[in-house]
Structure formats: C-alpha cells, structure tokens
Amino acid sequence: MVSHNIPKATAKRLPLYYRYLNILADSGKARVSSNELAEAVKVDSATIRRDFSYFGALGKRGYGYDVVNLLNFFKKTLNQDELTTVALVGVGNLGHALLHFNFQKTNNIRIGVAFDVDEKLVNTIEDKIPIYHMDNMKEQLSLQQIEIAILAVPADAAQAVADDLVDVGVKGILNFTPVRISVPDEVLVQNVDLANELQTLIYFLNQFGNK
Structure with missing residues (x-):
C-alpha cells in the first residue's frame, strides 16, 4: 500500500x-x-x-x-497482486461508459456492482455487472464488503449519496461529479472533473498559441 x-x-x-x-x-x-x-x-x-x-x-x-x-x-x-472490487453509483451516460470499460487494462480492479434509480436499469445485468436500485445500495455494499465507490450521479444528489457511502463504511470515493463533496478526514476522495481538465487544457493551448 x-x-x-x-x-x-x-x-x-x-x-x-x-x-x-x-x-x-x-x-x-x-x-x-x-x-x-x-x-x-x-x-x-x-x-x-x-x-x-x-x-x-x-x-x-x-x-x-x-x-x-x-x-x-x-x-x-500498489496492491496489484490483490483484486479490488469497486461499486459504481450512477449509471447514466458516463456510468455506462465506465461499465463497458471496467478497467480492462488492469487485472486487479473491477467494478463488481452498480446502482441507479432508473427502473429500466434496475435489476438488469450489463457487461456481467448487476445493477441494483439505490435503495439497496447500503445493504449490497455491506454484504459485499466494498470500500471504494465511483460517484457518477447528478450534481444535486452527490452529497447525499456520498453521506450514504460514508455511513456504510466506504473509505474511498472517485468523484466524477462537479460537486466537491464533504467527507470525514478518514475517507479519501479523488475528484475527476472532466470539464475542468478540458478548460485547463484549452487555457494552456491558448497561452502557447499567443507566444
């Protein structure tokens, strides 16, 4: 580690x-x-x-x-000799992309379960990954002893979902929402803001082009 x-x-x-x-x-x-x-x-x-x-x-x-x-x-x-199962919370456009990708280039990380509120997705299986309703998230994470989650929910739901994740014992969150969620000090959050990264790239390209 x-x-x-x-x-x-x-x-x-x-x-x-x-x-x-x-x-x-x-x-x-x-x-x-x-x-x-x-x-x-x-x-x-x-x-x-x-x-x-x-x-x-x-x-x-x-x-x-x-x-x-x-x-x-x-x-x-890096714990590459151990399999780490993570949960995906939110199966929208980005969530679907993450499900299909599912860390194909690594052999030690996999998405094992997903959660959403869309009744068309709930109780289905995509790319061998079961999708449960958000109401079952705490129960499933506890049963499967999952401590890492990918957060890909709408921004207005991010903090509430993060609170639920913390309540059930999740120790690490990969946050794809634009919201900077608040968590206890012992919980690690890695923020991935794609829009911000692109804006930063555009800024530097413009600076380079103006030289």
Whole structure:
C-alpha cells in the first residue's frame, strides 16, 4: 500500500511507472535507467529519482534499476497482486461508459456492482455487472464488503449519496461529479472533473498559441 508520507503528486505517478515497467518486462528488458524511464513516461529523470527515493534504494548508481525487481516492488506497493472490487453509483451516460470499460487494462480492479434509480436499469445485468436500485445500495455494499465507490450521479444528489457511502463504511470515493463533496478526514476522495481538465487544457493551448 502506498505510504501516507509520500507527496500526493508522487503517488499519482506510481501507476504510470508501473504500467511502463510492465511493458519493459514483457519485452524482456532486464534493466532501465532513470533517463530511459523519463523519456518513456515524460517525467524528468530528477523527479523520477526523487519519487523512487521515498521508498529507499531501488536502484544502483551506474547500473540503473532492475526491471523485474522494480516491477515486483511497485506491484506490492500498489496492491496489484490483490483484486479490488469497486461499486459504481450512477449509471447514466458516463456510468455506462465506465461499465463497458471496467478497467480492462488492469487485472486487479473491477467494478463488481452498480446502482441507479432508473427502473429500466434496475435489476438488469450489463457487461456481467448487476445493477441494483439505490435503495439497496447500503445493504449490497455491506454484504459485499466494498470500500471504494465511483460517484457518477447528478450534481444535486452527490452529497447525499456520498453521506450514504460514508455511513456504510466506504473509505474511498472517485468523484466524477462537479460537486466537491464533504467527507470525514478518514475517507479519501479523488475528484475527476472532466470539464475542468478540458478548460485547463484549452487555457494552456491558448497561452502557447499567443507566444
């Protein structure tokens, strides 16, 4: 599990490193330098060395990093050797896309259950995932011992649903709504605002174009 003592920016880069190390391992490459990693993942080598330093001596000066050893280390650090089942709350347009995607490029995360209020969706199965009514959310999350949820409900329902998730013991929420939900300190929230990300991208493109 990722340590709470490392910076959030570093934690966000770890899956990126892990994915590329998988590619290297599959290709049979035995070792890699921080410069090679930097070129591949588009993160400067100094940042990579600093990120890795939070976990101790992962490489050797003049040799670089052993690909298999580094891959196994990050696999354990990111809990990639354990299956994590998450719940999807809200099966609208975005929710449907997430159901169909269902983390196809990872082997340790899957959406196991979904919830919605649309009677046309309730008690159906999509892509092998059962969809329950929101009224059954607390019961199902408790029975299945799910601690992570993806929140993709309308904005006006976000906080109320988040409160219900917290009440039933959910410890992590991936929030796709534009609302910044309030949760207790022990609950982790990762906000994904697609509109905000696009607006930021457009801003930087305009700044670049004006130079």
